[in-house]
Amino acid sequence: MNALVGLQKQGVGTVSSHNLAALCNVSASALRKDLMAFRSKGKQRIGYSVAELLNLLKKELYRDVVEKVVVVGVGSFGSALMKYNNFSLYNFQIVAGFDEDTTHRKGINLPIYKMDMLAETVKELDVTFAILTVPEIAAQPVARLLVESGIEKILNFTPAILKVAKPVKVNHVNLVYEMEYLLFGALEPEQA
Amino acid sequence: MNALVGLQKQGVGTVSSHNLAALCNVSASALRKDLMAFRSKGKQRIGYSVAELLNLLKKELYRDVVEKVVVVGVGSFGSALMKYNNFSLYNFQIVAGFDEDTTHRKGINLPIYKMDMLAETVKELDVTFAILTVPEIAAQPVARLLVESGIEKILNFTPAILKVAKPVKVNHVNLVYEMEYLLFGALEPEQA
Ligand SMILES: NC(=O)c1ccc[n+]([C@@H]2O[C@H](COP(=O)([O-])OP(=O)(O)OC[C@H]3O[C@@H](n4cnc5c(N)ncnc54)[C@H](O)[C@@H]3O)[C@@H](O)[C@H]2O)c1
Ligand SMILES: NC(=O)c1ccc[n+]([C@@H]2O[C@H](COP(=O)([O-])OP(=O)(O)OC[C@H]3O[C@@H](n4cnc5c(N)ncnc54)[C@H](O)[C@@H]3O)[C@@H](O)[C@H]2O)c1
Incomplete structure (x- = not known):
């Protein structure tokens, strides 16, 4: 979450799973598996949209709140x-x-x-x-x-x-x- | 209408009021006045979206159809x-x-x-x-x-x-x- 907020502040629009994994200290394949659970598809070559990922994470954290x-x-x-x-x-x-x-x-x-x-x-x-x-x-x-x-x-x-x-x-x-x-x-x- | 369809077929995304006027044989200021009536705003420097203009024209022609x-x-x-x-x-x-x-x-x-x-x-x-x-x-x-x-x-x-x-x-x-x-x-x- 913090990694994504940081990227958004720098005005970064998209990020590859490779770079995001490095920022979060996890392996790229582990990250891709997590992201699949959020249903977020990296648009093949250009990677994941930072804004959409942040919104999906917010939704995930909010999951049990009514x-x-x-x-x-x-x-x-x-x-x-x-x-x-x-x-x-x-x-x-x-x-x-x-x-x-x-x-x-x-x-x-x-x-x-x-x-x-x-x-x-x-x-x-x-x-x-x-x-x-x-x-x-x-x-x-x-x-x-x-x-x-x-x-x-x-x-x-x-x-x-x-x-x-x-x-x-x-x-x-x-x-x-x-x-x-x-x-x-x-x-x-x-x-x- | 035909001018816009032609542009769309060529894959043109936006057009300036100047170029569109030339295609329709009218003056740029007359065209801009017409377009204002459609509420369509050319986003200052990049001009009008061809697809949106076509849709607005369709709506205009359809105006009296229920x-x-x-x-x-x-x-x-x-x-x-x-x-x-x-x-x-x-x-x-x-x-x-x-x-x-x-x-x-x-x-x-x-x-x-x-x-x-x-x-x-x-x-x-x-x-x-x-x-x-x-x-x-x-x-x-x-x-x-x-x-x-x-x-x-x-x-x-x-x-x-x-x-x-x-x-x-x-x-x-x-x-x-x-x-x-x-x-x-x-x-x-x-x-x-
Ligand atoms: N009401 C809302 O605020 C709301 C909000 C979001 C989504 N929706 C969606 O809108 C749809 C309608 O919602 P509603 O609240 O009006 O439901 P409802 O149960 O009040 O109305 C459904 C109507 O469909 C009819 N029906 C059932 N099976 C049928 C069939 N096979 N062929 C023809 N008619 C059939 C029923 O007789 C009933 O009159 C639902 O799919 C619902 O998920 C409604
Ligand atoms: N019903 C639809 O299919 C539909 C479709 C598109 C848009 N809308 C829009 O949704 C809104 C509601 O539509 P509707 O069909 O339910 O209308 P409606 O007339 O059935 O309901 C309006 C309700 O608002 C209440 N009301 C009126 N003034 C009020 C005020 N100052 N403070 C509090 N309550 C007040 C009335 O008592 C009434 O119960 C409208 O703005 C309408 O344009 C409805």
Whole structure:
């Protein structure tokens, strides 16, 4: 891990298994076996991508940690996410939902809180990850509320492009974009 | 359009607005104005990506065409897609659902047909685009049925990695992968 961090700091993009092995004081073939376990394939001649290897190592170290998640906006899309039982297979656990409307939804056994309970509940449950599934016009104000409440990672399903403070990470899943990809191929990267 | 196709055939990756203008017999500034309308930004010194420009032009020509879509597997996720009214804003129109269970779902005003009606309905409605939201174990056999019925584009929401005949295009949306991205950054490209 330290060897890779060092390489990344020096701005090295790829590394051969031979050089990486030397840096870690192990044999190249032992290293290649370990890397196979991570599924990482060195692209034959150019070696392994330092950034991808670091990410895979992070994932490996994180393997037994469960990431708690809240769903904000429990409409048809948010409800589907809260009903899905397989997130736990991948070490994600949805712990609660938040919505202006807290009436019980069929098939959801998790609590749904009002929006004014967000900051308190997020702190109490020690959650830093939120999935945003509110209507587009509510997206930016709700995202600001999430960040103020201590959320650091947002998976954004709304069409809105969110502006958040730097340390907060946002990943935008745009379903229409994925559908357009099948018709037109990769378009211009999204304008942020 | 022809100028760009010609460049792509020659394996040219990027083109400056100056060279592209010369190929199309227009002035460079007129061309730059047109391209702005497509939102395409030439990355300052290296110019415009030929592939992206071609895709944007395709999208522009396609602007008034509505792409008909069927949703296969109308569970919690498929239902959310069939309730969503905004697909029409982006020239997509969901016309029907297919499922083993055809009982009426609350809030869905579109017809849901049994799977044995797939080939006939897809041909009658002239649909070539399907969104796959069946359980993972049903994904591959249902995908084969889709292809046999005349579907040419599949947006796959199941965790299964589909193997389909070459001309059929598949785009895989993996929600867990998108969530992992927020924790670990870009991992190994998906193994197909
Ligand atoms: N359903 C889909 O297939 C789909 C596809 C693409 C994009 N999206 C996007 O995902 C988001 C959710 O879509 P949906 O179909 O579930 O919508 P929906 O209308 O069914 O659900 C929205 C939910 O957000 C709640 N809400 C509204 N304003 C709120 C606020 N200020 N604070 C907290 N909760 C609020 C509503 O009470 C409702 O429960 C939208 O932004 C939509 O554009 C959905
Ligand atoms: N809901 C989510 O948040 C979510 C998240 C990630 C991935 N997914 C994936 O999306 C898919 C759908 O998830 P869901 O939560 O809607 O599941 P679900 O169980 O609610 O719905 C599945 C639907 O498929 C139908 N079905 C089952 N076998 C079929 C077959 N052979 N032919 C036709 N229809 C069949 C069922 O009748 C049911 O209506 C799954 O593959 C799941 O792994 C869902």
